Amino acid sequence: MATRKLLYALIAIGLLIGITQTSNQVSADWAQDPVLMSYGSDTIILGFTQNLLLSTEDISYDHHVEVTMVISDNGTLFAGWKNSETHNGGGARVSFVKSSDGGETWSVPYHMPMFWHGVPSRQSDPWMAWYDGVLYYAYLEFTDTDLSQITVASSRDYGTSWDPVQATFGEGFADKETITVSNDGIVYVAYDDIADENSTVRLTRSLDGGESFEPASVIAESDPGHVAPYLAVNSTNDVYVVWTYIPETLGNLYLDASFDQGLTFGEEEFINQDGDYAAWTSSGGRPAKITLPVIHFEQRPEQNDRMYLLWADKFDGTHDTFDVYLRYSDDHGDTWSPRILINPETDGDQWNPEMAIDSTGRLHIGYYDEQDAFYRPYYRSLVFTGPESSIPEFGPVIPIAEENTSSVFTRPGEYFSIEVDGDDVLHVVWTDGRNDEMDIYYARGTQFPQTEPSSTTDTTSTTSSTSTTDITSEPSDGFWSDLEPLAITTMQVGAVVLLILVVYVLMRRKPWLLEDQY
Ligand SMILES: [Ca+2]
Ligand SMILES: [Ca+2]
Ligand SMILES: [Ca+2]
Ligand SMILES: [Ca+2]
Numbered sequence: 001m002a003t004r005k006l007l008y009a010l011i012a013i014g015l016l017i018g019i020t021q022t023s024n025q026v027s028a029d030w031a032q033d034p035v036l037m038s039y040g041s042d043t044i045i046l047g048f049t050q051n052l053l054l055s056t057e058d059i060s061y062d063h064h065v066e067v068t069m070v071i072s073d074n075g076t077l078f079a080g081w082k083n084s085e086t087h088n089g090g091g092a093r094v095s096f097v098k099s100s101d102g103g104e105t106w107s108v109p110y111h112m113p114m115f116w117h118g119v120p121s122r123q124s125d126p127w128m129a130w131y132d133g134v135l136y137y138a139y140l141e142f143t144d145t146d147l148s149q150i151t152v153a154s155s156r157d158y159g160t161s162w163d164p165v166q167a168t169f170g171e172g173f174a175d176k177e178t179i180t181v182s183n184d185g186i187v188y189v190a191y192d193d194i195a196d197e198n199s200t201v202r203l204t205r206s207l208d209g210g211e212s213f214e215p216a217s218v219i220a221e222s223d224p225g226h227v228a229p230y231l232a233v234n235s236t237n238d239v240y241v242v243w244t245y246i247p248e249t250l251g252n253l254y255l256d257a258s259f260d261q262g263l264t265f266g267e268e269e270f271i272n273q274d275g276d277y278a279a280w281t282s283s284g285g286r287p288a289k290i291t292l293p294v295i296h297f298e299q300r301p302e303q304n305d306r307m308y309l310l311w312a313d314k315f316d317g318t319h320d321t322f323d324v325y326l327r328y329s330d331d332h333g334d335t336w337s338p339r340i341l342i343n344p345e346t347d348g349d350q351w352n353p354e355m356a357i358d359s360t361g362r363l364h365i366g367y368y369d370e371q372d373a374f375y376r377p378y379y380r381s382l383v384f385t386g387p388e389s390s391i392p393e394f395g396p397v398i399p400i401a402e403e404n405t406s407s408v409f410t411r412p413g414e415y416f417s418i419e420v421d422g423d424d425v426l427h428v429v430w431t432d433g434r435n436d437e438m439d440i441y442y443a444r445g446t447q448f449p450q451t452e453p454s455s456t457t458d459t460t461s462t463t464s465s466t467s468t469t470d471i472t473s474e475p476s477d478g479f480w481s482d483l484e485p486l487a488i489t490t491m492q493v494g495a496v497v498l499l500i501l502v503v504y505v506l507m508r509r510k511p512w513l514l515e516d517q518y
Contacts, residue, residue: 043358043360043362043364043381043420043424043426044381044395044447045364045379045381045395045398045426045445045446045447046396046398046446046447046448046449047398047445047446047447047448047449048379048398048399048400048428048443048444048445048446049103049443049444049445049446050402050443051400051401051402051403051432051441051442051443052103052106052441052442052443053439053440053441054079054081054097054106054109054429054439054440054441054442055081055083055095055109055439055440056097056106056108056109057108057109058437060083060092060093060111061083061084061085061092061093062084062085062086062087062437063083063084063085063086063087063089063437063438063439064081064082064083064084064095064431064438064439064440065081065082065084065087065411065412065413065431065438065440066081066082066091066124066125066126066412066413066414066415066431067079067080067081067126067413067415067416067417067429067430067431067440068080068081068126068127068128068415068417069128069417069418069419069427069429070128070129070130070135070419071130071419071421071422071427072130072135072158073130073132073133073422075102075421075422075423076098076099076100076158077098077099077102077103077106077419077421077427078096078097078098078128078130078135078159079096079097079098079099079106079417079429079440079442080094080095080096080097080112080126080127080128080137081094081095081096081126081413081429081431081440082094082123082124082125082126082413083095083111084438087409087410087411087433087437087438088283088409088410088411089411090122090124091122091123091124091125091140092122092123093111093112093122093123094111094112094123094124094125094126094137094139095109095110095111095112096109096110096112096126096128096137096159097109097110098158098159102421102425102444103427103442103444106442110159112137112139112153112162112164113153113162113164114141114164115141115149115151115164115165115166116141116143116147119143119145119147120143121141121142121143121147122141122142122143123139123140123141123151124139124140124142125138125139125140125150125175125176125177126138126139127139127177127178127179128179129179129180129181129187130181131181131185131187132185133156134154134155134156134209134210135154135155135156135158135159136152136153136154136179136181136187136210137152137153137154137155137162138150138151138152138167138177138178138179138189139151139153140174140175140177142173142174148172148173148174149166149167149168149169149170149174150167150168150174150177150189150191150204151164151165151166151167152164152165152167152179152187152189152206152210152213153165154209154210154211163210163211165210165211165212165213166213167189167204167206167213168189168191168193168202168204168213169204169213169215170191170193170195170200170202171193171195171200172193172194172195172196173193173194173195174191174192174193174194175191175192175193175194175199176191176192176227176228176229176414177189177190177191177192177229178190178191178228178229178230178231179231180231180232180233181233182233182237182239182261183233183235183237184237184261185209186205186206186207186237186261186262187205187206187209187210187213188203188204188205188216188231188233188239188262189203189204189205189213190202190203190219190229190230190231190241191229192226192227192228192229195222197224198222198223198224199222199223199224199225199226199227200218200220200221200222200223200226201218201219201220201226201229201241201243202215202217202218202219203215203216203217203218203219203239203241203258203262203265204216205261205262216261216262216263217258217262217263217264217265218265219241219256219265219268220243220254220256220265220268223245223247224247225245225246225247225251226243226244226245226254227243227244227245227246227290227292228243228244228290228292228414229241229242229243230242230243230292230293230294230295232295232296232297232307233297234297234305234307234332235297235299235301235305236305237261238257238258238259238332239257239258239261239262240255240256240257240295240297240307240333241255241256241257241265242254242255242271242293242294242295242309243293244278244290244291244292244293245270245278246278246279246280246290246291249279250276250277250278250279250314251276251278251279251291252270252271252272252276252277252278253270253271253272253278253291253293253309253311254268254269254270254271255268255269255271255295255333256268256269257332257333269333271293271309271327271333271336272313272339274315274339275315277291277313277314277315278291278311278313279291279313279314279322283410283411285407285408285410286370286373286407286410287349287368287370287375287407287409287410287411287412288410288411289312289322289349289351289352290351290414291311291312291313291322292311292312292352292414292415293309293310293311294309294310294311294353294354294355295307295308295309295310296308296310296355296356296357298357298361299357299359300359300361303361303389304330305332306328306329306330306389307328307329307332307333308326308327308328308355308357308363309326309327309328309329309336310324310325310326310342310353310354310355310365311324311325311353312324312325312350312351312352312353312367313325315339316341316346318346319346319347319348321346321347321348321349321350322349322350322351323341323342323343323346323350324341324342324343324350324351324353324365324367325339325340325341325342326339326340326342326363326365326382327339327340328384337390340382340392342365342367342380342382343367343369343378343380343397344394344397345369345371345397347371348369348370348371348372349368349369349370349375350367350368350369350370350378351367351368351370352367352368352412352413352414352415352416353365353366353367353416354366354367354415354416354417354418355418356418356419356420356426357420358420358424358426359420359424360383360424361383361384361389362381362382362383363381363382363383364379364381364418364420364426364445365379365380365381365382365418366378366379366400366416366417366418366428366430367416368412368416370407372407373406373407373408374404374405374406374407375404375405375407375412376399376400376401376403376404376405377399377400377401377416377428377430377432378397378398378399378400379397379398379399379400379418379428379445380394380395380396380397380398381394381395382394382395398449400428400430400443401430401432401434401441401443402434403432403434404434405431405432405433405434406433406436409433409438411438412430412431412433412438413431416430417429417430425444425445426444426445427442427443427444427445428442428443428444428445429441429442
């Protein structure tokens with residue numbers, strides 16, 4: 001009898017030890033490779049990591065806005081931004097930081113060099129690109145003596161040293177450039193050349209890896225309405241550019257293309273045949289907003305260079321606010337899909353969208369959402385299914401930032417940065433005013449929901465709850481992988497306490513257990 005009880009006790013102890021060891025095993029795996037564990041076999045994202053402050057230096061400039069980001073071939077992350085003395089002033093200097101461990105830790109900010117020796121310039125409009133071992137950083141430089149150009153600095157040592165060169169040769173003020181590199185290594189810069197209140201959309205290019213640039217072509221002739229050309233190159237190295245045209249209060253989106261390495265462009269054509277809804281608002285105490293389109297090509301060969309266009313405009317006349325829309329074209333922009341509304345919450349303004357496309361074809365979209373007097377970046381994924389890849393399936397709307405930014409900060413910058421790396425891990429960088437000054441923050445997508453932010457307002461939680469019904473699939477990696485690390489730790493502690501209790505009770509109530517030992 002006594003021996004049987006001893007056996008039961010030993011079995012119970014053995015089971016508890018087994019559970020504890022299993023917990024340890026899972027916990028250790030998760031800690032060693034949290035990214036791998038959090039992704040599994042697909043790229044559904046349900047949350048974001050703890051937000052990291054990237055603009056860690058306020059000595060020279062109090063405010064940091066307007067982000068750019070690029071990822072090198074070996075997975076090094078580079079994030080850049082514009083520094084300013086005031087939250088809503090012009091740019092003073094552009095900076096960058098980098099991470100060599102997938103966004104876990106970041107360098108201190110590095111200020112980009114000035115092009116004109118002995119002439120102090122101001123800098124703005126940061127934009128980065130990577131191609132074949134070379135990091136490119138394009139930025140606007142200007143002085144109060146009417147000097148103005150887009151500078152492109154190139155680095156062949158991951159940002160340690162830079163060679164800045166003149167990359168634009170316009171007649172007026174250079175503004176709102178984008179830079180991209182084709183698969184044949186040509187570096188393209190498109191920008192607004194503003195003279196006499198008219199804007200000419202121009203293209204320059206570099207055939208020698210950024211050592212020199214030359215004027216390539218005029219994409220769109222001088223006119224008051226041209227704003228912000230956004231470049232993309234397809235798999236056969238054709239150069240596409242999309243931009244906003246707002247001659248008065250409302251306007252449209254233009255598309256144009258070059259099939260001869262940027263030397264000639266065709267007649268630009270309006271994309272939106274359903275009317276003119278491109279718009280802008282002045283700040284007036286709240287963030288200024290403007291329709292700024294972005295285009296990206298699907299990289300999978302079987303998708304034949306499908307082109308995705310993302311923008312925000314005032315199509316929805318009911319609310320008279322901005323909403324984020326997407327179209328795609330399977331015939332190089334000749335025809336487009338109907339507009340697809342990205343944000344389910346249409347109250348308030350949703351603007352500044354950007355997207356990344358992962359290796360499975362899933363779209364990862366980020367944008368700002370302003371409710372009442374606060375705004376915050378949100379994320380939503382979108383994948384097209386069906387035989388024609390034409391049926392949109394949305395993921396939930398997820399807040400990226402843990403906290404809101406007050407709308408008294410009226411100039412977060414005109415773009416948003418969202419990128420996927422070679423392992424389809426999602427990285428996001430944005431402007432954030434949670435500490436009553438503008439800063440740059442970073443987060444990585446995870447397959448776990450984030451804990452509810454403490455400062456969530458009623459309106460933003462409405463956005464979250466509305467979108468929960470749109471979840472198209474749930475992660476199903478089983479019990480252990482669904483557990484948060486904190487829950488695993490709690491189970492370990494609980495198992496040890498229970499084990500001690502069992503032994504204690506056995507010893508107190510059944511002292512013969514010990515006496516039986518000999
Ligand atoms: Ca600018
Ligand atoms: Ca043209
Ligand atoms: Ca809206
Ligand atoms: Ca700061």
